[in-house]
Amino acid sequence: MADAQASSGTWSAFLKSIASFNGDLSSLTAPPFILSSQSLTEFSSYWATHPPLLTAAAAEPDAARRAMLVLKWFLSTLKHQYASRSEQFGNEKKPLNPFLGELFLGTWTDEAGTTTLVSEQVSHHPPATAYCVRNDKTGIQLEGYNAQKATFKSTIIVKQIGHAVLTVPVGAGDDKHLERYLITLPSLHIEGLIFGAPFVELDGSSLITSSSGYTAKIDYSGKGWLSGKKNTVVATLYPTDNEKDVLYNVTGQWTKEFEIYQGPAKKNSKATLVATYDAAGTQQTDLAVAPLDKQHPLESRRAWSKVADAIQRGDMDSVSAEKTKIEQAQRSLRSKESAEGQPWERRYFNAVAEDETLALLGKAAGVPLDGDRDKTGGLWRFDAAKAAKADAEKLTDEQIARIEKEMLGQ
C-alpha cells in the first residue's frame, strides 16, 4: 500500500494521459509499479500452459467430441492469458513493446511429450506477434498472430485482431487427414483503473469453427452483467449450419471452474454433465527457456535483460536509457533497410497472399480472407523449412556481437 500511496500522484497523471490517448498502447507512459519486465512476445506461451489439454483431441475418434475437447482446451488457456499477471502481482502490468524480429522460444516436456513454442514479433507498424506451438507425439500444431486495437471510453477497451489455427491429425488409413479449427479472439477491457489496480475482463464473444463442421460460440461477461459474477463464460457447440442444434454447452468462470454439458443448457443436470474443469486447481506445465547466455541475441529475455534489471531495481533513468538504445538501433536499421530495399526477413514466418484455412472457414468465423493484413502487417503463416534452418544455425561470437550492436545498440 505504501507503494500505491507514494505513486498515487503519478497514477492520476497516468489516468489523465490515457483519457486523451490516441489508441497506441505502447505510447502510454505508465508509472513504475505498472511496468512489466516481460515482453508481449512471451504471451504466446499462454496457449500451451497445459499441453495434455492442447493435445487431447488427437486421441478422440468422434469429431463432435474432438470439437468439445478443443473448446475445453481453449477455455483452459484463458486464465493464464488474461489473469496471470494480476494474480501474480496484484494488478495487470504494461508489457514491454517488442521490437521487430524479437523472439521467444521454449519447450514444455510432460506426459503429452515435447511441445515447442516459437514466438516472433513479425511487424512493428502495426505491432503484431506470430506464434507456432508444435507437439511431437500427436503432430498437433497451433499457429496464429495477433495485434491489438485500443480505444478509450471510461476505460481502456482492447479489440484483438488476428486469429489462431489449430490443426489436428485425425483418422486412419485412407481417412487420414488434418482437421482444422479456426479460432477468433475475445475483446477485453481494463477494470480497476481508478483504484490503481487494473485487471483484465473479457467481453463480447469469440468463435472456434472446425473443418469437421462444428462451431463453438463463446460469450464473455463480467460483474454486473448476465450472471453478476466476474470472468463469466457461457459457450455452445453446434453444427456450423444449425446454431439451434446445441450438442454441448459450457457454463462457469474462466478463472475458476466451468462445466461442460451435453445438449442445450435448459436440459443441464447431473446426468448430462460431461466434464468439469478447475482452472485454479489444474497444475500447469512450466515452459523451459534456455539460459540467457545460450539464447539467440534476439530472444526476448536476453535482448531486454538490461531493461528488465533496471525495472526490477526501480531505476527509471536506466530503464529509459536502455530502452532508447534498442529503439534507436531499430530505427537506424529500418532506414538502412529501406535505403537498400531489403526488408527485414522474418525468421519463422512468412506473409502469405492467401490461406486455405481462411478460404474454408473464414466466412463462418468472421475472419476476412486477407487475415486483416492491413492491421497486422501481413497474413502470417509458420514456415517449417525456415524453422528447421533457424534451429540448425550456430552463431559465432563475432556474429552475436554484431547482432547486439546493430539491432540492440549494445
Ligand SMILES: CC(C)CCC[C@@H](C)[C@H]1CC[C@H]2[C@@H]3CC=C4C[C@@H](O)CC[C@]4(C)[C@H]3CC[C@]12C
Ligand atoms: C495496465 C494498464 C493500465 C496498461 C495497459 C496495458 C495493455 C497494453 C495490456 C493489458 C492487458 C494486455 C493483454 C492481455 C492478454 C493478451 C492475450 C495475448 O494472447 C495477446 C496479448 C494480450 C491481448 C495483451 C495485450 C496488451 C494488454 C492489452
